[in-house]
Each structure stands twice: as structure tokens, then as C-alpha cells.
Amino acid sequence: MADYKELADLIFPKVKKISYYEEKYPQRNLKEGAIVTRFAPSPTGFVHIGGLYQSLLAKKLTEQTEGVFFLRIEDTDQKREVENGIIGIVNALRDFVILPDEGMISETKEKGNYGPYKQSLRKEIYQAYAKYLIEQGKAYPCFCTPEDLDAIRAKQEAAKIRPGYYGVWAKCRNYTVEEMIEKIKNGESYIIRFKSLGREDRKIKHHDLIKGNIDFPENDQDIVIIKADGLPTYHFAHSVDDHLMRTTLVIRGDEWLSSIPLHLQLFHELGFKAPKYAHIAPIMKNDNGNKRKLSKRKDAEAAVSYYEEEGIPAEAVKEYLLNIANSNFENWRRANLNKSIDEFELQLNKMSVSRCLIRYDKIIRCRKNSYIKNDGRKSIRGSF
Numbered sequence: 301m302a303d304y305k306e307l308a309d310l311i312f313p314k315v316k317k318i319s320y321y322e323e324k325y326p327q328r329n330l331k332e333g334a335i336v337t338r339f340a341p342s343p344t345g346f347v348h349i350g351g352l353y354q355s356l357l358a359k360k361l362t363e364q365t366e367g368v369f370f371l372r373i374e375d376t377d378q379k380r381e382v383e384n385g386i387i388g389i390v391n392a393l394r395d396f397v398i399l400p401d402e403g404m405i406s407e408t409k410e411k412g413n414y415g416p417y418k419q420s421l422r423k424e425i426y427q428a429y430a431k432y433l434i435e436q437g438k439a440y441p442c443f444c445t446p447e448d449l450d451a452i453r454a455k456q457e458a459a460k461i462r463p464g465y466y467g468v469w470a471k472c473r474n475y476t477v478e479e480m481i482e483k484i485k486n487g488e489s490y491i492i493r494f495k496s497l498g499r500e501d502r503k504i505k506h507h508d509l510i511k512g513n514i515d516f517p518e519n520d521q522d523i524v525i526i527k528a529d530g531l532p533t534y535h536f537a538h539s540v541d542d543h544l545m546r547t548t549l550v551i552r553g554d555e556w557l558s559s560i561p562l563h564l565q566l567f568h569e570l571g572f573k574a575p576k577y578a579h580i581a582p583i584m585k586n587d588n589g590n591k592r593k594l595s596k597r598k599d600a601e602a603a604v605s606y607y608e609e610e611g612i613p614a615e616a617v618k619e620y621l622l623n624i625a626n627s628n629f630e631n632w633r634r635a636n637l638n639k640s641i642d643e644f645e646l647q648l649n650k651m652s653v654s655r656c657l658i659r660y661d662k663i664i665r666c667r668k669n670s671y672i673k674n675d676g677r678k679s680i681r682g683s684f
């Protein structure tokens with residue numbers, strides 16, 4: 301009788317064993333409490349001020365704890381990639397002096413021992429871990445065509461039930477291993493899905509370093525982990541990469557908060573220790589009395605390049621971003637007029653849970669108040 305191992309070998313005949321990668325990327329030898337974190341943008345457009353904010357917080361926390369800040373390029377959605385996307389990200393971090401200790405330093409070059417730091421170069425690593433899941437019956441090939449998936453969606457909509465590929469809807473999870481092998485040998489195309497044992501009517505508890513304690517329903521969706529092009533989805537790449545790069549804290553936008561049940565489940569099923577998470581509220585602006593998210597299309601100030609064009613020094617922008625991150629920054633600045641922001645102690649538990657309001661008029665004032673220090677460094681004084 302065929303077993304999962306045979307299926308896994310048929311799907312991924314050439315990949316290495318995961319023990320190879322576990323040894324290649326050992327635990328980091330850092331002092332206790334050191335934070336390892338990252339900025340993990342997709343090169344799909346201009347660098348958004350929210351991305352800069354995120355990387356500034358990440359960099360500061362690693363400096364405060366003698367940890368490691370790295371830049372990982374998440375380019376697994378190659379259709380959405382833009383020309384010069386990577387270099388735009390690298391240059392923005394350089395211009396704002398938020399320098400990664402590891403990761404991509406140009407379009408093609410990188411530094412550090414935990415790479416490659418560009419996901420499209422890590423294909424075999426993801427496949428090794430997908431194979432490991434298939435061997436244990438925790439992932440399987442799905443042969444559903446786009447038409448099959450449309451038909452499932454239409455039925456769910458008509459019956460007003462929760463959409464997705466789960467439970468009775470996840471029909472490919474019920475094939476026997478022999479049937480799966482036969483379909484593959486017959487040349488049917490497939491992708492790889494995670495086989496969730498989660499149940500929507502059960503809850504998990506999560507503690508977020510910014511949002512606090514939250515209960516979520518378990519994840520029961522059999523999500524795609526390896527796509528038809530052999531590359532992973534964001535969710536799978538997140539768990540494999542942040543495990544192998546030995547990330548201890550994930551700081552990211554709160555649009556990912558709802559993925560927590562899935563991410564914790566993936567870490568658990570892969571046998572990894574999950575990192576801590578801090579989900580940042582979006583940067584909002586006051587638009588004639590209405591508070592709304594900064595829009596990539598409508599708001600010029602959403603792009604980091606805008607500030608330089610307006611003559612606002614990088615340090616003034618960073619100063620302002622710290623001001624919206626921690627409300628005690630303003631008092632600290634008043635009491636420490638000549639200190640560098642490097643000396644300010646950022647605290648995640650002082651971050652706003654629901655929104656970070658950008659006051660454009662205040663940033664503009666930074667420009668007016670900026671001055672050149674004796675040592676030639678641009679700085680600002682008492683701007684807020």
C-alpha cells in the first residue's frame with residue numbers, strides 16, 4: 301500500500317531534508333532578551349510611510365536590545381512585482397538611516413548568514429518543509445481547477461455559508477494516497493494545501509505585544525502553501541522564514557492580525573516555536589474631520605520619497621514617527637532638546653491599539669524648525 305512518504309517523494313523528489321536547513325541556520329548566539337526582527341516588504345510599488353514606520357520601530361527595538369534587524373524581500377507574488385521595487389526599498393532604508401544588520405543591500409547583493417533574504421531564491425527550502433508536512437499527512441496535493449473553486453464559492457454564497465476550502469468543501473483532502481499518486485502520474489495539475497485539523501467552534505488565545513489579549517476561532521481552512529509555480533504563499537513563507545531566520549518578534553501591519561490562528565497553527569504543525577507578534581495600527585490622517593487610512597493613490601504623503609521632495613529632513617520624519625508611536629516622546633523631547641532619537645527608549649506597550657494619526661501640519665513644522673547642528677548633522681529642535 302502506498303504511503304505518504306511515497307507521495308512526498310513523487311511530488312518533491314530532489315529536495316533536501318529539513319535537518320539540513322535546521323543545522324545550516326542555527327539558533328543565534330545573542331544576549332538574553334535580544335530581539336531579532338525584520339522588515340519584510342513586497343517589491344510591489346513605492347515605499348509607503350507605514351513601511352518606514354514599521355522598520356523604524358523594528359530597528360529601534362533591536363538597537364535597544366542588541367538584537368538583529370534584517371531586510372527580507374517577499375517577492376513570491378511575481379505578477380505584482382514592479383521594476384526597481386527592491387532597490388527602492390533598499391534606498392529608502394539607506395536615506396532614512398534605518399540600516400539592516402542583515403539582508404538585501406542591493407537588487408542582487410545581501411549580507412548575513414541566514415539568507416537568501418529574497419524569497420524567490422528560497423524555493424527549495426519551502427519545498428523541503430512542504431514535503432515534510434506531506435510525509436506526515438499534514439499537507440496534500442489539491443487538483444481542483446479554478447472552475448471547481450468557483451463552483452464551490454457559488455454554492456457557499458447561495459447557501460449563505462462561510463466561504464473557503466475547509467471541512468466538507470475540501471474535497472481533495474479525502475482522496476486516498478493511491479488516488480493522489482495516480483492523478484499525479486496521469487499528469488493532472490495540482491497545488492499543495494495544508495490539512496487543517498482546526499475547528500471554527502473552538503477558540504485559541506493570543507497575546508499581542510501591542511493589541512493585548514485576543515481570542516480567535518481556530519483556523520479550519522486548508523490553505524494553499526505551495527502554488528502552481530512552485531513558490532509558497534505568504535503564510536507558509538512567513539512560518540518557514542521566520543523560523544529559519546530565528547526571528548523572535550514579528551512587527552507588522554494589523555491587516556495580518558486575523559491570520560494569527562493560521563500562523564500559530566502552521567508554526568505548531570511544523571514543530572517550530574512561534575515568535576512573538578506586535579501588530580501595528582495603520583497610519584491614518586484627518587481628512588476634513590474624518591479619520592481615514594492614508595491612501596496610496598490619493599495621498600502624496602503616503603510615499604516616503606515625498607518628504608525629501610518637500611525638503612523635510614529624514615531625521616525630522618523619524619522624529620515625527622516616534623512621536624506618533626509613543627505619546628511620551630513629546631515630553632522626552634522637551635526635556636532632552638539636544639539628544640539624538642537613538643537615546644529615546646521605545647516601548648511597544650505604549651503604542652496605540654487602534655490607530656496612529658499622522659498630523660501633516662506637524663511634519664511640515666519639522667521642516668521649518670530643522671537646523672544644522674555644529675557637526676553638520678541635520679536635526680530638529682522642540683518641533684512638537
Ligand code: GLU
Nearest residue numbers: 340341342374538551552
Ligand atoms: N510582505 C508582507 C507585506 O508586505 C509582509 C508582512 C510581514 O511583515 O509579515 O505586507
